Amino acid sequence: MADRVAASGTVHWIGAGLSTGSGLARLCDSAPRVRLWHRTEERAAEALGRLGLTGRAEPRAYTLPALAAELAPGDVVVSMLPAPEHTGVLAACVAGGAHFACSSYVSDAVLEQVPEAAKAGLVVLTEAGLDPGIDHLFAHSLVDRARAAVGEATAASYAFTSYCGGIPAVPNDFRYRFSWAPAGVLNALRSPARYLEDGVAVTADRPWEVTRPHVLDGETFEVYPNRDSVPFVEQYGLPAAWQARSFVRGTLRPAGWLRAWETVFDELKGGDDARIAALARELADRYPTTDADRDRVVLAVSLDVRAGQGRSWSGSYLLDLVGDAKESAMARCVSRPLALGVRHILDHTLPAGLNRAAETAARSERWLGELAEEGLEFSLRADQ
Numbered sequence: 001m002a003d004r005v006a007a008s009g010t011v012h013w014i015g016a017g018l019s020t021g022s023g024l025a026r027l028c029d030s031a032p033r034v035r036l037w038h039r040t041e042e043r044a045a046e047a048l049g050r051l052g053l054t055g056r057a058e059p060r061a062y063t064l065p066a067l068a069a070e071l072a073p074g075d076v077v078v079s080m081l082p083a084p085e086h087t088g089v090l091a092a093c094v095a096g097g098a099h100f101a102c103s104s105y106v107s108d109a110v111l112e113q114v115p116e117a118a119k120a121g122l123v124v125l126t127e128a129g130l131d132p133g134i135d136h137l138f139a140h141s142l143v144d145r146a147r148a149a150v151g152e153a154t155a156a157s158y159a160f161t162s163y164c165g166g167i168p169a170v171p172n173d174f175r176y177r178f179s180w181a182p183a184g185v186l187n188a189l190r191s192p193a194r195y196l197e198d199g200v201a202v203t204a205d206r207p208w209e210v211t212r213p214h215v216l217d218g219e220t221f222e223v224y225p226n227r228d229s230v231p232f233v234e235q236y237g238l239p240a241a242w243q244a245r246s247f248v249r250g251t252l253r254p255a256g257w258l259r260a261w262e263t264v265f266d267e268l269k270g271g272d273d274a275r276i277a278a279l280a281r282e283l284a285d286r287y288p289t290t291d292a293d294r295d296r297v298v299l300a301v302s303l304d305v306r307a308g309q310g311r312s313w314s315g316s317y318l319l320d321l322v323g324d325a326k327e328s329a330m331a332r333c334v335s336r337p338l339a340l341g342v343r344h345i346l347d348h349t350l351p352a353g354l355n356r357a358a359e360t361a362a363r364s365e366r367w368l369g370e371l372a373e374e375g376l377e378f379s380l381r382a383d384q
Contacts, residue, residue, distance in 0.1 A: 004352040005097055005121040007345055008074030009033060012098075014062055014089065015080030016047035018179055019103070019129070021327045023335025026374070028056040030343050035070070037062035064088055071096030076345050078102070078338065086110055094120060099345050103129025103338050105227075106356065118353035127356040128341040129334040131164035131299060134371075134378075135249070136357040137337075137364040138162070138301035138317040139236045144361030145382055146305045149313040152239040156307035159245045160238075161300070163214060163223045165252030166330045169294040169322045175257040177289045179330060182280035188251075190268055190276070193225035195248040201230055207250075208265055211258045216300050216318060222257050225250040235356065242305065252298050296322045297329040299378075315382030336376050340367060 009032040013024055016038045028034050034057040038044035044059030060066070067089070071077070075098040079089045086102055087109040093100040094117050106126045117124050127133055139162060150156055168177050178185065193207040204210045207224045214223040229249040238244075267279050289295065302316035323329040341357065344350045358364040372378070 003121050005074050007076060007348065008072055009346065010072065010075045011078060011342060012037060012067060012075060013078045016044060017080060018328065019331055019334040020080055021331025021335040023339030024051060025053060026339045027342060028053055031346060035060050037067060064092060068092040068096060071098045073097035076101060076342055078342055083107060094122065099123040101125040101128060101338060101342050101345065103133055103334050105132055114354045121352045123345050123350050123352055123355060125341045125345060125350065125355045128338045130297065133337045133357050134319065134333065135162050135164060135299060135301055137368050140358065140361045140364035141368060142301065142303040142315050143236050143238055145315055146303055146313045147239060149383065150305050150307050150311045153241050154307050154311060156242045156305050157245045158242050158303060158305045160247045160303050162249040163252040164299040167254050167296050169296040171254045173260060174287050175254045175260045177287050177293055178284050179289045179295060182284045183277060186268065186276055186280050188226060193227060195225045195229040196244045197246050199244055208258065220255045222253045222255055223250050294323050295328045295330055297333050313383050317378055317380050319378035321377065336371060336374065340370055
């Protein structure tokens with residue numbers, strides 16, 4: 001592997017949608033030069049004005065060739081574009097000798113480029129937002145605390161849950177408002193979910209059909225699994241001597257969501273792609289997020305480890321934030337950890353190659369401490 005390319009100090013932030021918030025302002029405080037790329041230069045300038053960053057970042061009209069033409073070795077590119085577009089952006093970064101960061105899950109297409117990026121000494125930071133992102137930090141912290149209390153070689157069983165949801169601060173009859181592409185919400189529900197239950201892998205073809213209540217601080221929510229939870233057992237470093245009673249990562253919704261969405265589920269069962277696309281447009285028109293609405297983000301991660309001879313341990317993290325007139329909770333929770341990761345590219349503390357948020361317990365604790373110092377509120381409850 002080549003030596004890590006030194007950061008130039010220039011950050012290119014692509015996209016100024018609903019997840020771009022005060023994290024961009026944090027970068028403007030720490031990076032010598034920031035460029036905001038949006039659909040047009042005018043739209044980029046408007047976004048900077050809305051964020052109070054006029055004059056602190058340079059507006060640009062985004063096209064991939066235009067970005068590639070301005071890249072210099074050691075620049076950092078932050079992609080807030082839809083996940084399928086990360087592949088082209090990362091290819092431009094590798095060609096231009098620039099580091100890459102995003103908040104999305106790692107796709108196979110991105111993974112294919114990681115060896116070349118690593119060989120060139122470039123950082124590829126992914127899964128560094130809210131979920132995925134902060135959830136990873138919470139998980140690594142809990143696993144490390146449990147390992148210290150119980151012992152890595154101790155025979156034990158564990159139950160792990162990680163649930164996250166962006167929901168209305170004041171629930172409406174539909175128990176949801178669309179703050180991101182409705183088609184993405186619906187298609188996620190159409191995708192099977194795999195998780196561990198009673199020690200074995202289970203697949204739910206229709207994830208909403210295994211929705212269950214989940215109580216946090218006396219408030220009841222509804223949760224269901226999403227994606228494939230099983231690979232995260234290894235990613236989070238759970239000891240091989242511990243056996244899973246359950247392990248699930250999923251989505252959180254307000255109580256009453258399952259009933260409110262019954263007609264949507266009927267459509268998901270029988271509708272083809274064209275019908276689901278039309279339904280997404282209908283729901284977006286019917287339940288939009290307006291300037292008067294306030295969103296709420298709830299992220300709850302817990303680990304319970306049971307071993308003999310009094311060596312059991314349990315702990316949980318809870319993040320529960322409501323947006324305000326200046327910034328949505330979702331924008332804060334996605335942009336702050338992503339910006340923190342970019343700052344660690346700039347200060348050369350992230351290694352070349354693939355980084356999924358902070359992949360070690362020590363780094364997770366450091367990032368959580370830094371996020372707390374910057375005002376991102378969350379709580380930890382754990383056995384001593």
